Amino acid sequence: MARTGYGNLYCRRNSKLDSFLKRNTDRAVYERIRAYEPCVVISDTVNKVYMHVVLSDECVYLTEYPPRTLTAAVNLSRVRDIELINDLPDFLSGKDREHSQHIRIIYAAAKPAAKGDDWQGRDKKEGLPPAAPPSHRNHHLTVPPTLEGVGSLFSENNWRISPEPPQRNHTVGGEVEVHMLRPVRSASCPDPETLGLLRLPRPRGHPPSPTPSLHSFVSPLASPSSPLSPLERSPKIHEAGQVYRRRGSVLARLLRRERVNSRERDGEKDGEEREKEAELHLYAVSQMSRIYLHLQSSWSSYIIRSTLLLDPLYRRRCSTSSSSSPRSQLPAISWERTAHLFRQLSAELLQEGLNLESLYLLLQELRTAALRNITLRKLFWRSSEMCVFLVQTLEDSLHGCQSPQGVHTADQLLLSTLTAQTLAVMFRETEVEPARLSLLTAKKGALTARMLLALVCDPELQTHNQGTPVDSELQALLAEYLDAACSLLFELVVLGQEASRCSSVENFLTVGWILRVLQPHPHLLSFIGYQAQQVVLVLSDVQRSALSPLQSVLLFQRCRLLLACLQYSHQLGQHLRSHYREEFRYYVKLSCAEEKLPSHYPISQPALRLVKQLLALILHR
Known part of the structure; x- marks a missing residue:
């Protein structure tokens, strides 16, 4: 967790609260806390109380001022919307009233338990526990069971090559399993899913209540192996x-x-x-408050991650397969051990004379390990060499695939796609890491500018032999890269939107700065036009099938990207309106978007709101 101040993006460190959180939360929860800030809180159980709001990747917690108990207020899985209300609260006065930020969190209230079930000892209650009164103290807080397949326990021996035979582990109670597949990484291995990487435990549902x-x-009907007691033998x-x-x-x-x-x-x-919906109102009294930005960022990351976990392939990359072999649970991998393994992998990637196949496999390992371990993502930004290496790899691979004489054009496209995906993963859930902003703003954003100019390419593949089967395969590979480039550019735009709300001179990476850097790129208009075409194609009536989790996330990211272009760039906004207004007018319908976005996807409702905003801006004359 990054609590040290850099510019105005991060919350100031509170040593007393930080010590309280470290003592009263699990390590997995503490390491995923993004920010905390004092606010006046109004909810169903709290009325105008000055409290600390503690935000993690999955939940909003409340604690007294000074801290005594820690209560889970809202789980991000139940959040429906986060709004910034423009009003002046009457219960505040003076500068606090003028500088306050009113944040309203709308969420789905927990379902009430069915009547008549408690007498049978069945626990069917859902949602978060109610707010505890100040007199009761929570001495220990566990991770809220929200995302299936994502946990916090890692096996040290799973990440890299190990001569030990395959092992399979799980706890006797059946609540948590840790599986160790054979850790193999070979250049001749055709299946990337069999690489020996970090494996996460897969949480299982809790057993029924023993009442x-x-x-x-x-x-x-007693078991034959357990004879009846004398009491049970009594007629x-x-x-x-x-x-x-x-x-x-x-x-x-x-x-x-x-x-x-x-x-x-x-x-x-x-x-x-x-x-039924409920509301949580937060009134940040600090003029430099960033809690709204952190809430929006955490919720956006959560709905993206939870939607992607609905995809079987993505879920396999983030977790391990099931196993029933009885083994003891392995302890969580430490920060020091993760740093050691990351340095080992970085040394292999940075060595000279690395062939293309070995580079691809090592990047696969880096991407998969980063998906499963947020500590590795933080270490990535603290190692400037790795980020510079990935940007250089993206520049070289795209330059190679655009060369007509390139003999490994397909391989270069695959490498470019994997590099862009790896960089996009490193941006996720690391907003409050000071090393990330330090690296991206160093030398007036030189590395960020290189990354921006490297990821944009011509969406039309130029080859000498048009119409051949090889060209159709290359077009498919190019489409995969353009999807990955959109995801990476989306992460940079989110970074710019956060910086746009800050008044710090040091943090100049605004959306306007990003689009100004991209403006001289020769393929920028065609690249943005391709992203608009994909939105029209996905939401048109040509194909009535529902979108997959990956397609839904891409739609969300493309809409955010196009909205940023319309709001912050006159050139791009004029280009989109003049070339794609009619397509959006006749082919993009909100009713069709509602049918294609399944209601059980966490990202569906936010994506629908973005589609509505995009239509309003493009069709506006």
């Missing part, structure tokens, strides 16, 4: 148990019948009540 029910008084006790079982079954049938009748009477009204 005894009527069915648990006597068990006549009277056995007969009483059968009576309890009969009464329990009758009660169970009556309750089930009552629940079915209740559902039929209530119909859809019951479902609407369960998804």
